[in-house]
Amino acid sequence: MTSTNDRVVPPAARRRRRPTKTGVVLSGELIVETALRLLKEHGADALTVRRLGLALGADPSALYRYFRDTDDLLLAVADELIGRTLRDWRPTGDWRADLRDLGLRVHSGSLAHPQAAVLSSYRVTGRAHEIQAVETILGVLRGAGFPDAEAVRIYHAFVDQALAFAALDAASTALPPAAREAEAGVWRATYARLPADSHPNIAATARHLVHDMRRSAYPTALDMLLGAAAARLAEITGGGRAAGTGPVRDGMRPAAD
Structure with a gap:
């Protein structure tokens, strides 16, 4: 996946109007989810535009509307893993x-x-x-x-x-x-x-x-x-709260998805 900074479009303009060949509407979230699945099933070699395009039933070039290159997608994958850590934590x-x-x-x-x-x-x-x-x-x-x-x-x-x-x-x-x-x-x-x-x-x-x-x-x-x-x-x-509880500041609870 080579760099194509000029092709990435703003989030509001990214939504595909028509479903892909597999009947799904392409989105950044779907691409990240698919990348996670392919990585789990096939390892690092799966993270290519061609494989992602095949898995999504989409023209591989369509992925550049959402991510500049493979590294940009990898950062999104990393951030998604962090998000899952916080999702149900209270x-x-x-x-x-x-x-x-x-x-x-x-x-x-x-x-x-x-x-x-x-x-x-x-x-x-x-x-x-x-x-x-x-x-x-x-x-x-x-x-x-x-x-x-x-x-x-x-x-x-x-x-x-x-x-x-x-x-x-x-x-x-x-x-x-x-x-x-x-x-x-x-x-x-x-x-x-x-x-x-x-x-x-x-x-x-x-x-x-x-x-x-x-x-x-x-x-x-x-x-x-x-x-x-x-x-x-x-x-x-001085031993006040070392093993006990402390106050929870405002804004500590992660926003619900």
């Missing part, structure tokens, strides 16, 4: 529980679309859903009592941790099932059989390694990050 007023819930939603959303997550987790979209996510997370932290500089520092760590684990675990999920099983089997076939005289620490913990290394470490890492943030808040506030 703050409770407990900052730690709210951030944990958001983090786990980011992670599970990435695993639902691993190919898209691998391609887009490191991108900054600057689009509506991402802007709402930044506003929301900073609002949770500021509402809990973190000073602005601390709120940004923890926001940065929280988001990078979530996206890093999302990309890591999504890449593993995107492997063929046989390859995933083979990698998990290494812990049983190799590590669990190492002798205690040469590898005492691995031998002592082998059964835990076999059990734990099959799972994502993200929930543990997330709890550790939030625990460190709570300890920092206790230092700042």
